[in-house]
Amino acid sequence: MSHRYIGRFAPSPTGLLHAGSLVAALASWLDARAHDGTWLVRIEDLDGPRNVAGAAEAIVAQLERLGLHPDGDTAYQSERTALYAAALQRLVELGRAYPCACSRRDLAVAASAPGAESAGSERVYPGTCRNGLGGKAARSMRQRVESVPGSGDAVVTWHDRRLGAQREDVARAVGDFVLQRADGVFAYQLAVVVDDAAQGVTDVVRGEDLAGSTARQIVLQRALGLPTPRYLHTPLVLASDGSKLSKQTGAQPLDLGDPLAALRAAGGVLGIDGEGTQVAAWLDSALRTWRERSIGGQSVPRA
Numbered sequence: 001m002s003h004r005y006i007g008r009f010a011p012s013p014t015g016l017l018h019a020g021s022l023v024a025a026l027a028s029w030l031d032a033r034a035h036d037g038t039w040l041v042r043i044e045d046l047d048g049p050r051n052v053a054g055a056a057e058a059i060v061a062q063l064e065r066l067g068l069h070p071d072g073d074t075a076y077q078s079e080r081t082a083l084y085a086a087a088l089q090r091l092v093e094l095g096r097a098y099p100c101a102c103s104r105r106d107l108a109v110a111a112s113a114p115g116a117e118s119a120g121s122e123r124v125y126p127g128t129c130r131n132g133l134g135g136k137a138a139r140s141m142r143q144r145v146e147s148v149p150g151s152g153d154a155v156v157t158w159h160d161r162r163l164g165a166q167r168e169d170v171a172r173a174v175g176d177f178v179l180q181r182a183d184g185v186f187a188y189q190l191a192v193v194v195d196d197a198a199q200g201v202t203d204v205v206r207g208e209d210l211a212g213s214t215a216r217q218i219v220l221q222r223a224l225g226l227p228t229p230r231y232l233h234t235p236l237v238l239a240s241d242g243s244k245l246s247k248q249t250g251a252q253p254l255d256l257g258d259p260l261a262a263l264r265a266a267g268g269v270l271g272i273d274g275e276g277t278q279v280a281a282w283l284d285s286a287l288r289t290w291r292e293r294s295i296g297g298q299s300v301p302r303a
C-alpha cells in the first residue's frame with residue numbers, strides 16, 4: 001500500500017476567503033497533515049471576467065495568516081492552458097469530444113420544447129450537434145456522455161468519505177457537457193481533472209457545493225485514462241436565511257484581525273472543538289482530533 005498523499009485547496013480568485021471557503025481550506029489542510037501528506041494550493045483563475053484583481057495573492061496571504069502553509073509554489077490555472085488544450089485534443093482524437101454550434105438561444109429554445117429534460121437549474125444538452133454541425137460554425141466543445149467503459153450507461157458511482165455512496169446518471173442529469181466555452185475558456189471540469197492528475201492529487205477535499213461535479217470529473221478521468229482520487233465533501237456554511245454562504249451571496253471576507261476566531265468557527269462546522277489560545281496550538285489540537293477520526297475512518301461527522 002502506498003502512503004503517498006497529495007491534497008489541494010483550489011479557490012477561485014473571485015474574492016477573499018470567507019467563512020464558507022475556510023471550512024474547505026481547513027479540512028483539506030487537516031486531512032493532508034493527518035496523512036503526513038503534501039498540501040498544494042491551486043488558484044482556479046480560468047474565468048477571467050469573474051476574477052478580482054489581487055484576490056489570488058490576498059487568498060494566499062490569508063492562508064498564511066491562518067497558519068495554513070502550503071507545500072511548494074502556488075499553481076495558477078491561467079498558466080496551464082496548454083495542458084487543457086492537449087487533453088481536449090486527446091478527447092477529440094478518442095471520439096469523446098465534439099464541436100457544438102448551439103447558441104445560448106438555441107439551447108433555451110430546445111429546453112422549452114415538449115419532452116425536453118431538465119435537472120434542477122441545469123439544462124440537459126439535447127445532443128443537437130452530436131452528429132455534425134450541419135454547416136454551422138463551431139462555438140464550444142462538448143464531452144460525449146455515453147457508454148463510459150466499465151461504468152455501464154454512463155451511471156457513475158463513487159464513494160464520498162462523508163456522504164457515503166453516491167450515484168449519478170450523467171447522461172440524464174447533464175448530458176454532453178461543455179469542455180471549452182464559446183469564448184475559448186476551458187471548462188472547470190476539464191481543468192480540474194487535468195490538474196489533479198498532473199499534480200498527483202490523491203485526495204480531493206472540498207465543499208459540498210462541488211459534490212455535483214464529481215461524476216462529470218470521473219467521466220473525464222476515465223475517458224483520459226487518469227486515476228480517480230478519493231473524495232471528501234465538507235459541510236457548507238449557511239447564511240442566516242438558510243441559503244449557501246458564498247462570495248456570490250455576499251459573504252463577508254474573513255476578519256483576519258482574529259485568525260483564531262475564524263479557525264474556531266470553521267472547526268465548529270467540521271465538528272472540531274480545538275484547544276489553544278494561539279493559532280499554532282489550536283491547529284495542533286485540531287490536527288490530533290482529525291488524525292484520531294481518520295484512523296477510525298471518519299473525518300467529518302455526517303450531520
Ligand SMILES: [Zn+2]
Binds near residue numbers: 099101102
Ligand atoms: Zn450544439
